[in-house]
Amino acid sequence: MSYYFTIIGTKDNPLFEHEFGTSKQGGDGVARFREEARHMNQFIAHASLDIVEEVQWASGQMYLKLLDRFPPATYISAFITANNVKFLLLTCPSDSAPSRSSITSAASARSSSYPSSATYNPTAPATEEAVKSFFYEVYDAWLKTLMSPFYHINTPIGSPVFRGRVAAAAKKYL
Amino acid sequence: MSGPPPPPNKLPPNVIQQQRQQAAAPPARPTPPASGLRYPTNKKTIYDRNLHRSKGAELSRAAFAYLFVEMISYAQKRVTGIADLEKRLNTQGYPLGLKLLDLLLSRQSSSSSSSTASLRPTRILALLQFITTTLWRHLFGRPADALERSATEKELYMVTDNEPLVNTYISVPKEMSQLNCAAYVAGIVEGVCDAAGFATEGVSAHSVGVEEQGDGDGGGGGGGGGGMWPGKTIFLIRFRPEVMEREEILGRGG
Numbered sequence: 001m002s003y004y005f006t007i008i009g010t011k012d013n014p015l016f017e018h019e020f021g022t023s024k025q026g027g028d029g030v031a032r033f034r035e036e037a038r039h040m041n042q043f044i045a046h047a048s049l050d051i052v053e054e055v056q057w058a059s060g061q062m063y064l065k066l067l068d069r070f071p072p073a074t075y076i077s078a079f080i081t082a083n084n085v086k087f088l089l090l091t092c093p094s095d096s097a098p099s100r101s102s103i104t105s106a107a108s109a110r111s112s113s114y115p116s117s118a119t120y121n122p123t124a125p126a127t128e129e130a131v132k133s134f135f136y137e138v139y140d141a142w143l144k145t146l147m148s149p150f151y152h153i154n155t156p157i158g159s160p161v162f163r164g165r166v167a168a169a170a171k172k173y174l
Numbered sequence: 175m176s177g178p179p180p181p182p183n184k185l186p187p188n189v190i191q192q193q194r195q196q197a198a199a200p201p202a203r204p205t206p207p208a209s210g211l212r213y214p215t216n217k218k219t220i221y222d223r224n225l226h227r228s229k230g231a232e233l234s235r236a237a238f239a240y241l242f243v244e245m246i247s248y249a250q251k252r253v254t255g256i257a258d259l260e261k262r263l264n265t266q267g268y269p270l271g272l273k274l275l276d277l278l279l280s281r282q283s284s285s286s287s288s289s290t291a292s293l294r295p296t297r298i299l300a301l302l303q304f305i306t307t308t309l310w311r312h313l314f315g316r317p318a319d320a321l322e323r324s325a326t327e328k329e330l331y332m333v334t335d336n337e338p339l340v341n342t343y344i345s346v347p348k349e350m351s352q353l354n355c356a357a358y359v360a361g362i363v364e365g366v367c368d369a370a371g372f373a374t375e376g377v378s379a380h381s382v383g384v385e386e387q388g389d390g391d392g393g394g395g396g397g398g399g400g401g402m403w404p405g406k407t408i409f410l411i412r413f414r415p416e417v418m419e420r421e422e423i424l425g426r427g428g
Contacts, residue, residue, distance in 0.1 A: 010369075056371075057424060060293025060300075082276045082294045083369045143280055144221050146273050153272050153369075161221045 271365020
């Protein structure tokens with residue numbers, strides 16, 4: 001599975017981007033997007049902002065769960081902070097095609113623990129919980145960024161420490 | 175994999191290449207630590223600090239008063255009139271509000287119960303309650319004294335503070351009697367409202383104590399209150415029409 005994570009500011013401007021792969025089930029944590037998929041990721045993520053705006057006033061929840069899907073197999077989960085800064089996580093289970101045949105046999109054996117790329121179910125409670133934990137960990141790091149007196153809201157986050165925190169959270173939960 | 179697997183004691187060629195690159199990197203880059211990030215001497219960045227530790231974080235009043243006076247005189251050097259000065263104080267407080275909103279919400283959730291995450295304020299009342307209790311308590315150690323809605327103008331809300339901390343050590347000269355330095359606090363409130371998605375036409379601070387004293391009996395108990403609280407300040411929050419429109423729709427929905 002490959003993930004694309006982005007933070008979008010209040011003026012729909014991107015503040016941070018990070019690509020990574022799954023670290024569960026022997027994944028090596030490297031994103032395997034096809035070359036032409038990478039700019040599409042940004043496009044798909046931004047397209048889902050409309051849905052964020054639709055649902056953000058319906059409840060005060062920060063974690064908006066699975067928000068959008070883009071055929072054939074791209075899923076977008078979202079998180080919105082009180083400041084209206086959006087975290088979007090784009091999940092692409094199908095792009096790890098070469099390894100699929102090797103995983104399907106393992107997946108039937110332990111399908112209860114983590115969905116493999118072949119049987120990925122974005123609304124499974126375990127998946128949602130993992131994404132939620134990931135978002136909250138990033139939210140924590142983002143808050144600390146915000147607390148820096150030298151950081152102004154809606155400016156890109158360039159700190160390598162922040163990137164390290166996001167990568168660590170990704171490794172831990174996804 | 176198409177080719178034969180590499181011998182176990184030899185690394186695949188691309189890994190070796192990577193290692194070579196890494197080995198070659200330090201001389202190529204003249205100063206590796208100067209990549210933009212400088213660590214403090216204790217090696218602790220802002221990311222290593224605890225967000226929720228608020229015990230012992232209070233600032234002494236003397237230090238605040240000193241700093242605030244300097245802020246005012248800094249702002250005063252570059253302005254033409256009182257309205258301009260208040261505008262500047264407002265601008266100084268504004269970014270603080272933007273940042274405090276998320277911090278206080280996350281602290282709320284961690285202190286009450288870790289399982290239930292705090293909700294973003296989506297309604298005006300929830301937002302104003304957050305301002306008058308949580309925000310006020312964080313800034314001044316007590317909740318605000320009153321929260322009212324204007325009877326004639328629906329988009330106008332009033333937060334009352336009988337004795338604003340920021341004005342405690344400030345005596346305004348007679349010729350500047352219009353000035354209220356709580357404009358700084360108004361800026362913070364405006365920042366919170368804006369950040370939460372409740373755009374305002376502006377938040378302003380007004381002193382009422384002096385005027386009510388002049389009136390003598392200005393409407394029942396209100397006149398007496400003005401006498402008891404000479405520094406009584408009202409913060410006027412005027413929301414934009416689109417915010418009121420949304421509020422109406424949300425009110426109908428649930």
